[in-house]
Structures are given as structure tokens and as C-alpha cells.
Amino acid sequence: AQSVTQLGSHVSVSEGALVLLRCNYSSSVPPYLFWYVQYPNQGLQLLLKYTSAATLVKGINGFEAEFKKSETSFHLTKPSAHMSDAAEYFCAVSQEYGNKLVFGAGTILRVKS
Amino acid sequence: EAGVTQFPSHSVIEKGQTVTLRCDPISGHDNLYWYRRVMGKEIKFLLHFVKESKQDESGMPNNRFLAERTGGTYSTLKVQPAELEDSGVYFCASRPGTSGGQETQYFGPGTRLLVL
Numbered sequence: 649a650q651s652v653t654q655l656g657s658h659v660s661v662s663e664g665a666l667v668l669l670r671c672n673y674s675s676s677v678p679p680y681l682f683w684y685v686q687y688p689n690q691g692l693q694l695l696l697k698y699t700s701a702a703t704l705v706k707g708i709n710g711f712e713a714e715f716k717k718s719e720t721s722f723h724l725t726k727p728s729a730h731m732s733d734a735a736e737y738f739c740a741v742s743q744e745y746g747n748k749l750v751f752g753a754g755t756i757l758r759v760k761s
Numbered sequence: 762e763a764g765v766t767q768f769p770s771h772s773v774i775e776k777g778q779t780v781t782l783r784c785d786p787i788s789g790h791d792n793l794y795w796y797r798r799v800m801g802k803e804i805k806f807l808l809h810f811v812k813e814s815k816q817d818e819s820g821m822p823n824n825r826f827l828a829e830r831t832g833g834t835y836s837t838l839k840v841q842p843a844e845l846e847d848s849g850v851y852f853c854a855s856r857p858g859t860s861g862g863q864e865t866q867y868f869g870p871g872t873r874l875l876v877l
Contacts, residue, residue, distance in 0.1 A: 652803075680864050682865075684868070689870075690870060691764075691765070691852065691868045691869050691870035691871055692852065692854075692868035693868070694865055694867070697864065697865060699864055738804065740804075742864070745864060746792060746856060746863075746864065747809075747817075748794065748806040748809060748817060748819075748820070749794075749796075749804075749806065749866060750806070751796075751803045751804040751805070752803060753802070753803045754803065754804075
């Protein structure tokens, strides 16, 4: 069965600092991997996705993630945090095209001024 | 293009009552998904429609939950009778057809259900 582990339910960074949100997955086949973001009182918005093309994926708002098969990881990074990045971030995996998503528990990102 | 919409945005009901949640997917999307997030837990899959057919309902918790998608457009999720543990945020997502490059599920804002 697939599973997703997000290390750290809360992450706090200073404005301008590096953002690193960790995601490890388990899957018996090469997966589809996604990062979604939820801003307060809004729905989930896709940040980026990995679909077996380039292992370094660039998304919206300056975020990127690198698929590392050997480490079964798909960590999300942004070089410089902005106050507007404060939100909850979810990593998700799908084992088959179009199949259900299995989510991690989410990481709340706090950005300090 | 309008996104996925859900109604109501919030619902507060008493234990034993019935609640019906509605989801309108993005126009033309054949695939519709329901997910739920119970407070403090991860978002979990409930079921998946392809047009009007249930493709996968492995995540439905019990027979108090009934999902329909008549005509392959909007979907409803009915909880009858509601229990305290049904409280949470119910998300709907939609996705286009089976062509390549259409893996992304687009989510609605969710319905926040509180059962007292």
C-alpha cells in the first residue's frame, strides 16, 4: 500500500530564508507525485507534480521539488521565503494514472518577519 | 473557466440528522473525486466517479454515506444519519479524461461539516 510521510507538522522560517519541506513516499511502482498548497479558507492548489519526466520539477511561486528514487523522497524547496508562502502544504502520491491520491499529514509553514 | 465549486461551504447539524453536500466539477471533466479530512488527520480518499459510474469507492467509511453523480455532471454526497466522527472537511476534485498529461486533480474549497 502506498503511504506518504511529511516530516514536521509545523515548519517556521524567517522571511528570505530557505524553505525545505520534506516528503517521503512508499510505492511499489514509479509513482506520480504532487505537492498541493492550501491557503487559509481556500481549497487545495497544485504547486507542482512529478510524472516520470524530469526529476527536478519547477512549480508556481518559485517552488521546486526533486524526485529521488533511491531515497524515495520528493522534498519541496524555495530559495527565499515570502510572507505570502505561509500556508499548509501537502505531499501526495498516486500509484496509477488518474488513480486516487494518498496524502501526507500536511506541513504548516510559518514565515516570520 | 470556473473551478470546482462546493456547496455549502459550512454545515452544522446535530447527530442523527441528514446532510447533503454538493460538488460541481470543472465543465467537461469526466473524473470526480471525494476526499475527507477529519480534524488532525490526513486527507483521505472516499470515492471516484468516471462520468456517472463509481470507479472506486474503496474509501467510503460505511453505508451511512451515499454518493451519486446522476448524468455525469454534479455530484452529491449524503450522510444519513450523521455521527460525531463524520465532522471534518469534505473536498471534491475533478480531472479531465484519460489523455496523457491530465493527471492533475483540481480541488474545490471544501465543505466544513460539524456534527454536534
